[in-house]
Amino acid sequence: MAPPLSKARLIGYARVSTEDQAHDAQLDELKAAGCAEIHQEHGSGASRARPVLARLIREIKPGEVLVVVRLDRLARSVSHLLEVIETLEAKKAHFRSLQDPIDTSTPQGMFSLQVLGAVAQLERSLISERTRAGIKAAKARGKKPGNPGMRERRPDAIRKITLAREKAYLDELIAGADKWMPTVRRMRPHQSWEDVVRVLGDSGQPWTVARLRRAVGKLVAQRMADSALLKPASRKNPEDRLMTLIAGIAMADPDLSLRGIAAQLERMRERTPRGGSTWSASSVRKQLDRARKAGFTLPAP
Structure with a gap:
């Protein structure tokens, strides 16, 4: 031994x-x-x-x-x-x-x-x-x-190939789920699928809304994810949407600094509450403080 x-x-x-x-x-x-x-x-x-x-x-x-x-x-x-x-x-x-x-x-x-x-x-x-x-x-x-x-388009051959492709797709999803599912779990269903895709896209993961919803649906069907993730996101006014988006970014990467979150928002071309294109650390902190008061569990400031 x-x-x-x-x-x-x-x-x-x-x-x-x-x-x-x-x-x-x-x-x-x-x-x-x-x-x-x-x-x-x-x-x-x-x-x-x-x-x-x-x-x-x-x-x-x-x-x-x-x-x-x-x-x-x-x-x-x-x-x-x-x-x-x-x-x-x-x-x-x-x-x-x-x-x-x-x-x-x-x-x-x-x-x-x-x-x-x-x-x-x-x-x-x-x-x-x-x-x-x-x-x-x-x-x-x-x-x-x-x-x-x-x-020859034989039904048995088509069914066999379809099942094999589905299994390969599921295996690939499960193998890579730790790279993107934590972000999905932290943001859904509070955030829209569009916002989740934008956060994942900024980290270099090429998702579309349709692909991400299908992937999460497959994991839910395998009982490897909570079905609540698939619930529709509630409609929010623009400022509340911004607050929850920033909270989602912070939860997706707890090590990200305020300046890092600001830079990510700028890369995503997200406008400030006043309509500006440049984010400051204080603006991010203000939104995170609002999120904490709203009940979001966020990394310590």
């Missing part, structure tokens, strides 16, 4: 593929490593649809370390592993596998991660090359590329 880790708070994650498998061996190793808490999940390694893992990554705090016994307990592929670790790093959290040389809190572990990244890139290139070669060979033999059932 691996020796206990450093003083950082350790969060264990154990996964087995079927209901009849037990977590016992993983739990023993994670406890011996000093994990303060351990999250358990049943789910296939081929799927990213893991609500326990998604919630864990969403709630992990800066400085904490996500610990697994082996890499295959966390990720279905190297690219998935790198995506999870990138998300943790963005939250200033770390990752360690007890039986693999991966520990993102150490230089040696980061080097191993970079090697994995290079391997993943090579793997993608080889797959792409093999795919192109296969298509070329099929054409030389007179075969048409693609699914024969889809070309």
